[in-house]
Amino acid sequence: MPDRLSDQARLDALYAQLSSTTPRNVGYPCNQDFDFSELFRFLRFSVNNVGDPFTGSNYRLNTHEFEREVVEEFARLTEAPKDDWWGYVTSGGTEGNMYGLYVARELFPEGICYFSEDTHYSVAKILRLQHTRNIMLKSLPNGELDYADLRETLRIHRDVPPIIFANIGSTMTGAVDDLAKIREVLDDLAIQHTYVHADAALSGMILPFVQTPQPWNFAHGADSISISGHKMLGSPLPCGVVLARKKHVDRIARSIEYVGALDTTISGSRSAIAPLFLWYRLKQLGPEGLAQVTQQCLDCADHAVRELNAHGIAAWKHENSLTVIFPKPPASLMKKWTIAPKKGIAHLITMPHVTRAVIDAFVSDFVAALAEHPKP
Ligand SMILES: Cc1ncc(COP(=O)(O)O)c(C=O)c1O
The missing domain is CATH 3.90.1150.10 (Aspartate Aminotransferase, domain 1)
Known part of the structure; x- marks a missing residue:
């Protein structure tokens, strides 16, 4: 007893x-x-956002409609290209990074991922899980990616598509790897097939609201972006949002009959409460x-x-x-x-x-x- x-x-x-x-x-x-007490009544339902939020699923107890609105708002804040983006609410920044690196690996199975020594510890684990070739680059003393080391290392591997993992607010120092400088290096070396993922776990909800943001989002060449929801926005459940260019995502989507949904997400069952919390925060505060x-x-x-x-x-x-x-x-x-x-x-x-x-x-x-x- x-x-x-x-x-x-x-x-x-x-x-x-x-x-x-x-x-x-x-x-x-x-x-x-934060105060989510108005949403406590939703905790009595077994809600689940399994599947692609944009195509619906057989499991009707979901909050896909709210999830779509959250993702649309994040697409606006990250300057996603009109009609060429897709995304979903993740379990956190880590899943979003895994998603971006998964899309990149599917596009370029032989690609090499480059990331700085200041990158979040989970990224090396994701790359190991995915069997993605990778090279750790030096950081500058302020925690930013060492662009000279990027240039030198890329020069040696010019025949292999690079997958650049950029820190948009590094874990320890909040350093932002400058996407404009990264693009400049890629262009100088005339490398055509590239993929850039932006890990904007924290700063993805700061930079849209400052006067002079560093180059960090889709407008500056990102192919995918991951942002945590429980960090700047705030939520009692860890969560996040990942966005990627739609043309990349379309190459990896598979249709699953059992749930009547497109299998575009990493997790099957997904929180339907987290999107509701994020939606509520976005509505409560507004831009x-x-x-x-x-x-x-x-x-x-x-x-x-x-x-x-x-x-x-x-x-x-x-x-x-x-x-x-x-x-x-x-x-x-x-x-x-x-x-x-x-x-x-x-x-x-x-x-x-x-x-x-x-x-x-x-x-x-x-x-x-x-x-x-x-x-x-
Ligand atoms: C730069 C960076 N990326 C990724 C993560 C992982 O995000 P999450 O804890 O939301 O999975 C963190 C967490 O602190 C982080 O600082």
């Missing part, structure tokens, strides 16, 4: 722990500032609200750099980025605040819940921790 009292106590303890940890979750790019939230977050990132610098901590950030980088703090700070470290650096990311007050409390704790343990 389950012990109901202790089960209840465990749930209460989990709730209390999540509630107290959330405000200090500053090191990972997951927006915590102006999203631009306003982005500006507030950028202001907070500037504030964090200023405050840390004012206390002698060498913090910096890229243009149009919410990722504030600094030397790895003492362990006591990492215990109190949820911070992601790597190779001597760490960062905080000014998501909407990371307000100026949160930043000031973090800086004050950082300074106190340094006083106790000088030399982080």
Whole structure:
């Protein structure tokens, strides 16, 4: 017999722990500032978005209509070519990257994928799973792809179609690999058959709303783009959106009789709740609200750099980025605040819940921790 009292106590303890940890979750790019209570009633249905959102399926308990609207909005934000795009709501940025690399591999089975050493750890795993040949390139000290290394490496393999995996906001430093520079290298070397995938997990929902974005989307030569939904937009379920040029997708679609759908997606059963949450956020905020939230977050990132610098901590950030980088703090700070470290650096990311007050409390704790343990 389950012990109901202790089960209840465990749930209460989990709730209390999540509630107290959330405000200090500053090191990972997951927006915590949302209210989906109006959608809770939909959790009583066994909804499922199996299949292609644009062709419908035999499973009628779905939210395909809402999913299509979400994907259409993302197509607009990524400047997808009119009538030549397709996409779906994924389980997160990783599935979107897998989808882009899958399409690329189907188009160019012999292709070599090039990615920088600052690329998210899941990409090497995806390439291994897909048996795609690949070469890791050097990064510049700021985390951007080393374009000279790209040029030199491509020159040696000019007879093999390149699949370029570009970071649009790298995990550690928020660096954006410049798609215009990448295209320039490809054009200079007169390489005709190419594929460019943009991993815009975080910055894909920042760059559409800034004055002078770096070249990053379909208008600058991307063939597919993956964006996380639970990062900047915010959702309690991990999710994302992937978009690709339709002419590429059409080459890999297969019709499946059992579900009465086109098998264009990676997963079979897919969340029907995540598209509803994304749709709700997009409607709640609208393009102006999203631009306003982005500006507030950028202001907070500037504030964090200023405050840390004012206390002698060498913090910096890229243009149009919410990722504030600094030397790895003492362990006591990492215990109190949820911070992601790597190779001597760490960062905080000014998501909407990371307000100026949160930043000031973090800086004050950082300074106190340094006083106790000088030399982080
Ligand atoms: C640059 C980058 N790409 C991909 C991912 C993976 O995205 P997700 O966690 O949504 O699967 C992340 C996650 O932090 C990331 O920073």
